Amino acid sequence: MRELKVAIPGLELAGLSWGEPDAAPLILLHGWLDNAASFALLAPRLADRFHVIALDLPGHGHSAHLPEGTVYQHVDYARAVLAAADALALPRFHLLGHSLGAGVATMVAIAAPERIRALALIEGLGPLGDDGSRTLDRFREAMASKAEGNRPLRVFASIEDAARARALASGLDASLATHIVARGLREVGGGYSWRSDPRLSRPTAIRLAETQVMALLLGLAAPTSLLLARPHPPYLEPEALQIRIDCVDDIRVTHMDGGHHLHLEHPEAVANWLHAAL
Numbered sequence: 400m401r402e403l404k405v406a407i408p409g410l411e412l413a414g415l416s417w418g419e420p421d422a423a424p425l426i427l428l429h430g431w432l433d434n435a436a437s438f439a440l441l442a443p444r445l446a447d448r449f450h451v452i453a454l455d456l457p458g459h460g461h462s463a464h465l466p467e468g469t470v471y472q473h474v475d476y477a478r479a480v481l482a483a484a485d486a487l488a489l490p491r492f493h494l495l496g497h498s499l500g501a502g503v504a505t506m507v508a509i510a511a512p513e514r515i516r517a518l519a520l521i522e523g524l525g526p527l528g529d530d531g532s533r534t535l536d537r538f539r540e541a542m543a544s545k546a547e548g549n550r551p552l553r554v555f556a557s558i559e560d561a562a563r564a565r566a567l568a569s570g571l572d573a574s575l576a577t578h579i580v581a582r583g584l585r586e587v588g589g590g591y592s593w594r595s596d597p598r599l600s601r602p603t604a605i606r607l608a609e610t611q612v613m614a615l616l617l618g619l620a621a622p623t624s625l626l627l628a629r630p631h632p633p634y635l636e637p638e639a640l641q642i643r644i645d646c647v648d649d650i651r652v653t654h655m656d657g658g659h660h661l662h663l664e665h666p667e668a669v670a671n672w673l674h675a676a677l
Contacts, residue, residue: 400439402461403452407482413461414454415439418446423516424492425449425677428480428500429579430522430660432595434460436582437497440575441662444670449493449677454483456503458596460582471599473526473607477506484514493677494621495519497662502526508621515621519676521669522635522659524625524643525616528609541604552592558584561591575663609639616646623650624676626669628657651676 403414415435425445429437435453442451455462457479458471465471480503484492493516496504501523508515529537555561559573562580566573585594607615625644631637644650653672655661662669 400442403454405454405483405486407479407486410457410465410479411463412454412457412479412483414452415442416453417442417451418449420450422448422450424487424489425451426480426484426489426492426494427451427453428456428494428496428504429453429459430498430500432459432583432599433497433499433579434582434595436460436578437660438662439578440666441669441673444666445673448674452487454480455582456480456500458599460595464596465598470601470604471596472603473502473506476503477510480504480507481511481514490514491516493517493519495521495673496523497521498523498659505619506615508623509615509618512618512620517677518619518621518623519626519673520623521626521661522628522632524640524647525612527603527606527634528612529606530609534606537602537606538604541602544601552587552597554587554590554592555584556590558591561593569660570658571660571663575660578663613643613646616643619647620649623647624672625650625652626661626672627652627654628659628661629654632659 401416403416405412427438429435434455438453442453445451456476458464491514494504494508501520502525504518505525508518558581561584562573562577565576565580583593583595584591644652657664
């Protein structure tokens with residue numbers, strides 16, 4: 400495992416890499432409030448075949464935060480990933496995304512179909528959409544949201560305490576959460592605090608309408624493999640997800656028993672799925 404720094408216009412991204420640099424490149428994109436270490440158990444199982452590059456998305460992990468007055472959006476994440484691929488001189492690459500990263504990876508593949516050799520997604524297909532039922536409330540909540548930077552950051556006495564807190568919030572076992580948590584902390588007086596941008600927790604003012612997401616998915620040309628946890632989480636309702644799946648011509652869907660972070664819970668099984676998918 401190697402630390403990675405990538406300079407893109409206006410920002411520096413960080414990440415981790417595994418494998419030989421001359422192997423086929425595979426970019427990995429993590430979920431919301433996770434970071435590149437989300438793939439710490441999966442990536443070594445892929446490094447015999449791929450040059451694995453796990454990026455910290457802007458505002459996450461060791462990557463820089465966006466400037467004040469800007470917001471985090473899927474479109475800008477996708478632009479950052481493509482800029483990172485340019486900086487790494489990767490004209491074509493395989494792409495895997497988990498959760499938020501799956502939404503971003505989908506948009507990258509739609510934006511630059513000629514660059515994606517194959518697309519693999521875990522627990523997500525496209526960005527969060529809006530069916531219209533909460534558009535007005537969500538917009539008002541986001542516009543009224545105060546800057547998080549003025550709030551005191553929570554301080555944990557140890558990495559283990561932070562991992563237990565993450566486990567309570569997410570349902571992910573604390574021993575597995577430690578991989579993400581250790582990279583997501585910075586030392587402060589009295590212990591550790593999250594290094595991710597607090598603005599990531601602000602509500603989103605405007606989401607794409609679900610019809611817009613469907614229109615984008617109709618343009619997804621890369622061979623796509625989607626891995627879903629069983630039982631499904633409440634935010635991936637099967638009927639609504641199936642409508643999205645039906646928009647994609649070349650897609651294979653696999654179900655696996657486990658939680659939202661399948662790649663941490665079952666890294667060997669997910670690696671086998673991914674080798675077959677790619």
